[in-house]
Amino acid sequence: MIAVSDLPGAHRVRLTWRLFAPRRWPAWAAVAFLRASLYLPLGARVGIANVLGGLYYRGNAKRRRIAATNIRLCFPQWTAERQERAVREHFRLAALALFHMAVVWWGDERTLDRCLRVTGLEHYEAARAAGHNIVVLHCHCVGLEASLVLSRYFPYVGFAKPLKDPVLDFVMTRGRERFGGRVFAREAGMRPLIRAIKAGFGASYVPDEDLGPKESVYAPFFGVPAATLPTLGRLVRLTDAVVIPCFTRFLPDGGCELWLEPPLTNFPTNSAIGDATAMNTAIEQAVLKMPEQYLWTMKRFKTRDTGHSLYD
Template identity: 30%
Template structure:
């Protein structure tokens, strides 16, 4: 599998995005379950299909651009709001990047590591270890890069992220990712109860880090990406339930800026999986 990823990484980004768009639509047409979940999730959020149909192709682009981002030559990256990062580092309490399943979330961590890692230390990103050995090898190799560290979704990984924040560094996670049972709570997401991680809120409450909303827009005609940064829209509550709901609202507001690049087919409202004892 690693050899296949390395082969695909040499293809032009435009070709990968074109094939990815085709893959996205073929998947949508071939899978009634995926179509139904896509339609239900976007309708819950108040969007008509015409407003989100671009997300069908973007899901496929995300899948096929990944080898290029992991193993290929650098891609063009623009920035919107990098001064927010400098201000957050100047505050001295670290940064928690909050990124939904929107656009190219791989490029946000890579871009931050490349631009700020040498000056301010690495960015530590949360990841779920792959169950398949072949894929685990790909992930382990892909994310070994300057300025980027990974933390598994375990107690050890959480401690690693806390240490990074207390050292004034940055961490990144996807707060709309459904955590395992016992690691989240039910909170509204577009008006529907969704099992939501508490980790993002706990990291912010325990360390006083600066929360920044971040997402990587996939630019048209394979011109690269634009990393958008925004301040958290309100003061985070000290109450955990309230803080989790606030983070969900912030993700909703971010998604509303470009619903055509959100992964509406993601199982956001699924029942959390049990952790093996």
């Protein structure tokens, strides 16, 4: 296997003097707050997250409406009270995710082992022992950042969209690569990821977002037609890989669980819609284990075959 440092297409960040300009100080203050949170007891972090989550819920009406619309569409069997409770809980957990990012980016081995529980690694090890290339399927959820700890266990690469703020982009990228993994910029396209998979790296893939009609097919997500990227099937065909689903969820004690599942069977299928449907089904099954924790604040159903937005 080639060294991860030799992989072309990686997103490069450097610490330069321009990152310390006065207009960047608020970003550094936010970073310092997160870094300092590691020294708080877990219960205190949960308490602060409860307050921040409430402020986020009350202060961002746009995201609140998006989350409410998504949950209403995906869980129509819930009462209005249950749906509203899920929206509020989602915002609380989104705030808690900030403190878990600090654990992933800076926590020592003891802190990581105490706050993050990883199960199902045997599925990855068995697939690798059988000689398979591996794509790790994730979904957008509040605890997604915790998936980066997989690079503690095996060589791991993935995509990221560079942040507009250079300070936050620097800190986030360094945090994501601290265990030896590598981050590719989304703008680099699929070629670096394909090259890495063929070289034996586990590759993170998070395809469950609406990127418009050009590259998407319509596949059901909780029974709602959703513009879905069928790229996972093409990626598997190009790399002769298996797909191992891997998801994260916050636990009632404030910790986080990351679990890997057996490889998808009969995948890829014989059609793009079949691939997209199988992928959405795997994600649905994970969401049902943590229904408040999916990233309901993103416009998952933005592109409609009817042409009418659900978020107006």
